[in-house]
Amino acid sequence: MTDHEAMAALYKRLEKVVVPEAWEGMAADITAIRALKKEKNAVVLAHNYMTPEVYFGVADVTGDSLALAREAAAMQVDVIVCAGVHFMAETAKLMNPSRIVLAPDLQAGCSLADCITPQDVRALRTKYPDLPIITYVNTSAAVKAECDICCTSGNAKKIVESLGVPEVVMVPDEYLAQNVARQTSVTIIPWHGHCEVHEQYAPQEIAALRRAHQGITIIAHPECPPDVVAQADFSGSTVNMSDWVAAHHPRHVMLLTERSMSDNAAVDHPAIDFVRPRLSCPYMKLITLASIRRALETMTYSIEIEEAIAAPARRAVERMVAVK
Numbered sequence: 553m554t555d556h557e558a559m560a561a562l563y564k565r566l567e568k569v570v571v572p573e574a575w576e577g578m579a580a581d582i583t584a585i586r587a588l589k590k591e592k593n594a595v596v597l598a599h600n601y602m603t604p605e606v607y608f609g610v611a612d613v614t615g616d617s618l619a620l621a622r623e624a625a626a627m628q629v630d631v632i633v634c635a636g637v638h639f640m641a642e643t644a645k646l647m648n649p650s651r652i653v654l655a656p657d658l659q660a661g662c663s664l665a666d667c668i669t670p671q672d673v674r675a676l677r678t679k680y681p682d683l684p685i686i687t688y689v690n691t692s693a694a695v696k697a698e699c700d701i702c703c704t705s706g707n708a709k710k711i712v713e714s715l716g717v718p719e720v721v722m723v724p725d726e727y728l729a730q731n732v733a734r735q736t737s738v739t740i741i742p743w744h745g746h747c748e749v750h751e752q753y754a755p756q757e758i759a760a761l762r763r764a765h766q767g768i769t770i771i772a773h774p775e776c777p778p779d780v781v782a783q784a785d786f787s788g789s790t791v792n793m794s795d796w797v798a799a800h801h802p803r804h805v806m807l808l809t810e811r812s813m814s815d816n817a818a819v820d821h822p823a824i825d826f827v828r829p830r831l832s833c834p835y836m837k838l839i840t841l842a843s844i845r846r847a848l849e850t851m852t853y854s855i856e857i858e859e860a861i862a863a864p865a866r867r868a869v870e871r872m873v874a875v876k
């Protein structure tokens with residue numbers, strides 16, 4: 553298949569989620585990135601919140617931040633480009649210390665990761681000296697290094713209960729902590745961070761959606777406020793959402809999370825009507841085909857984490873991975 557034929561086949565798949573005027577430039581970038589990946593023995597990891605041209609055009613691995621980092625560790629590659637926000641690139645580097653890990657745009661941060669510092673965790677340690685501190689994966693490596701164990705939105709309940717104690721501290725997402733607390737007898741002391749995207753969903757929106765779309769299934773990410781999650785039909789991480797949709801094939805569904813996830817799921821499940829949410833993550837949207845191409849052309853920005861931070865941060869991630 554020629555490059556031209558490959559791009560025509562790809563556009564056929566994406567035509568409902570990519571406007572035709574934009575495709576010519578995108579196709580040129582995708583062709584260039586594919587060639588650069590071969591030349592540099594590189595892979596692109598793409599989070600579920602990447603736009604469809606990135607997700608389907610250049611990604612070698614797709615999923616949530618931890619799945620991306622773990623799958624990359626099993627691949628024989630020299631370079632990893634992380635199409636996601638900064639803490640995801642750091643997590644990929646923690647799990648792949650000998651590889652070059654590139655972040656396409658250093659401005660791609662995260663409101664959750666930015667709301668807590670290592671000093672904050674040390675203050676929590678002083679205040680609650682006997683309690684384990686769990687960190688959601690959405691934190692910097694420096695914060696992970698101060699915590700006992702990591703968790704994701706998919707395994708948070710399991711991690712909380714694995715510690716065998718009646719009380720824990722969980723940072724930085726208050727809503728994730730509150731949503732998990734409703735499913736367990738363990739007392740969870742939260743931090744006060746929020747995702748600036750998911751915190752905007754409100755219960756009134758769910759009632760309005762149900763009125764406007766009869767029979768719609770509503771799935772909420774656990775970073776949404778608890779009163780939103782309580783009214784949803786199902787709540788789960790991005791991976792749990794994908795699995796649920798694939799298993800249940802709802803006729804109409806709305807994924808209360810970042811908008812691009814619905815575009816990508818709509819390509820994978822053309823028979824399902826995905827009602828699009830209104831919210832996009834401004835940080836995720838900084839990662840584009842152009843920034844990925846530039847990252848591979850210039851081999852920047854390389855993620856470096858000093859070993860004094862990387863070793864304890866990696867330990868927190870590995871402890872999580874060891875929980876069966």
Ligand code: SF4
Nearest residue numbers: 662663747748749833
């Ligand atoms: S969607 Fe929220 S949690 Fe995810 S990167 Fe954006 S700000 Fe951070």
